[in-house]
């Protein structure tokens with residue numbers, strides 16, 4: 001019997017892969033809780049730096065209603081960042097996933113972001129029955145808007161006053177990819 005493997009995507013000399021968090025990755029989550037701006041525009045002030053170790057000890061960041069996977073770009077490199085998902089429900093019984101992504105600054109602008117989000121869609125469509133995956137981003141986050149389009153997402157519209165961030169209420173851009181939408185590449 002062969003061992004099942006999850007897909008990966010080539011990026012020249014690098015291969016982008018998703019994998020579960022391991023104990024050394026907790027430090028990255030801790031840094032993101034207390035280093036202003038490391039997570040980009042989603043920085044919302046200091047968070048409990050003890051929370052990542054508690055969450056990792058509980059379920060390794062793989063819960064029934066949300067989860068995270070680390071983004072690896074090579075065997076000998078540490079994680080380049082992570083992708084995450086949270087369950088949501090608009091109506092009825094069946095839910096959707098809302099996804100997010102954060103790369104460390106040194107890994108941004110190198111084609112990792114859209115590939116990681118495309119791999120996460122493949123993963124969620126393969127292992128859960130969700131029909132819809134959505135992602136919201138900031139009006140000024142051109143990199144994420146392009147990255148989502150490259151990962152097969154479609155802009156649905158602008159959510160007015162979607163979030164309070166950096167002293168103001170701000171609009172969000174909502175994207176989605178459905179199970180039957182064409183995959184990228």
Ligand SMILES: CC(C)(COP(=O)(O)OP(=O)(O)OC[C@H]1O[C@@H](n2cnc3c(N)ncnc32)[C@H](O)[C@@H]1OP(=O)(O)O)[C@@H](O)C(=O)NCCC(=O)NCCS
Pocket residue numbers: 039040041042081100101102103104107108109110111112113114115136137138141142143144146147150
């Ligand atoms: C947003 C993010 C995930 C995008 O991933 P990335 O690997 O940096 O982006 P990619 O290299 O895949 O580039 C995707 C597209 O965006 C463009 N792009 C990248 N950085 C850009 C920037 N700063 N400004 C404008 N366009 C940019 C790329 O040129 C590419 O477009 P192209 O194919 O037309 O050339 C990453 O930059 C990141 O982690 N940022 C901080 C956290 C964040 O904002 N997360 C999303 C929160 S909603």
